[in-house]
Amino acid sequence: xxxxxxxxxxxxxxxxxxxxxxxxxxxxMAVTLYMIFFWVPTELNLGVSxxxxxFHVPLxxxxxxxxxxxxxxxxxxxxxGKSKWDDLAYTTAELGVLFATLILVTGSIWARGDLGWWxxxxxxxxxxxxxxxxxxxxxxxxxxxxxxxxxxxxxSVVALIGAVDAPIIYMATVWWRTAHPELNVGPVATDGDxxxxxxxxxxxxxxxxxxxxxxxxxxxxxxxxxRTETALDEVHQxxx
Amino acid sequence: MAVQLVATRTAFASGMVQxxxxxxxxxxxxxxxxxxxxxxxxxxxFMLSRRQREMRxxxxxxxxxxxxxETKS
Numbered sequence: 267x268x269x270x271x272x273x274x275x276x277x278x279x280x281x282x283x284x285x286x287x288x289x290x291x292x293x294x295m296a297v298t299l300y301m302i303f304f305w306v307p308t309e310l311n312l313g314v315s316x317x318x319x320x321f322h323v324p325l326x327x328x329x330x331x332x333x334x335x336x337x338x339x340x341x342x343x344x345x346x347g348k349s350k351w352d353d354l355a356y357t358t359a360e361l362g363v364l365f366a367t368l369i370l371v372t373g374s375i376w377a378r379g380d381l382g383w384w385x386x387x388x389x390x391x392x393x394x395x396x397x398x399x400x401x402x403x404x405x406x407x408x409x410x411x412x413x414x415x416x417x418x419x420x421x422s423v424v425a426l427i428g429a430v431d432a433p434i435i436y437m438a439t440v441w442w443r444t445a446h447p448e449l450n451v452g453p454v455a456t457d458g459d460x461x462x463x464x465x466x467x468x469x470x471x472x473x474x475x476x477x478x479x480x481x482x483x484x485x486x487x488x489x490x491x492x493r494t495e496t497a498l499d500e501v502h503q504x505x506x
Numbered sequence: 507m508a509v510q511l512v513a514t515r516t517a518f519a520s521g522m523v524q525x526x527x528x529x530x531x532x533x534x535x536x537x538x539x540x541x542x543x544x545x546x547x548x549x550x551x552f553m554l555s556r557r558q559r560e561m562r563x564x565x566x567x568x569x570x571x572x573x574x575x576e577t578k579s
Contacts (some may be wrong), residue, residue, distance in 0.1 A: 318539045321540065331549055498564055498568075
């Protein structure tokens with residue numbers, strides 16, 4: 267019971283880090299919005315709708331990072347059997363659904379505004395939709411399997427298989443012809459010069475930092491809650 | 507030469523007008539993205555805060571159940 271109370275009260279160094287992360291992301295949020303709407307120039311070829319890029323790209327980066335964290339935490343859970351790794355996997359999978367949904371929605375709206383269509387079955391879009399289904403599949407396995415270690419093990423296997431999708435999404439524009447431009451961000455970027463203005467790079471960097479801080483805050487907050495949920499389940503099992 | 511300059515300027519100005527018109531027509535999509543993104547984040551945080559309230563109630567109920575058990579024994 268002391269453990270549950272400690273989790274739920276949220277005192278200690280964990281909560282201080284959470285407050286700092288929240289404050290930093292709130293400040294960066296204001297700076298990012300100022301940069302996107304007032305500071306960065308309008309891209310000549312894509313026009314005003316290109317400003318969606320400053321949300322779409324960071325959301326995509328965090329959506330893919332989530333599945334990597336889910337897979338690593340699941341692997342550690344399978345090796346060690348510790349519930350903290352499973353709680354981290356569950357937390358990042360839940361946030362992964364949120365980010366994957368936003369990648370698809372923001373991309374779809376951008377395509378509608380700029381190209382005139384909502385959806386096309388090209389490689390990058392389809393593999394991102396597959397990522398969304400992997401997250402939803404993971405959470406459904408967890409929701410419908412028995413509570414305890416068996417459900418966690420099933421979920422871990424789904425996560426490990428699902429992680430294969432992350433490099434496929436990233437490399438989709440290299441391996442297949444897609445509606446997306448060639449890679450201009452990341453380790454194997456081939457088309458870095460196409461962005462043109464340094465202001466565009468700086469705005470993208472600040473926006474990515476802001477979303478990464480926000481993501482870290484949300485992971486910590488949700489993880490703390492998930493630990494309490496797990497502890498409460500254990501207490502309920504003791505009472506039953 | 508002067509005619510060519512005027513023609514170029516006119517073409518440039520009409521291009522700018524087209525760009526501005528296109529920009530204005532794209533604005534609702536841009537705002538839709540920003541509104542939806544923040545609405546989803548706030549919705550998620552609201553859902554978390556509700557879940558936290560439920561858990562607090564659950565913890566208090568468990569505390570009361572434990573206290574009852576101890577007084578009975």
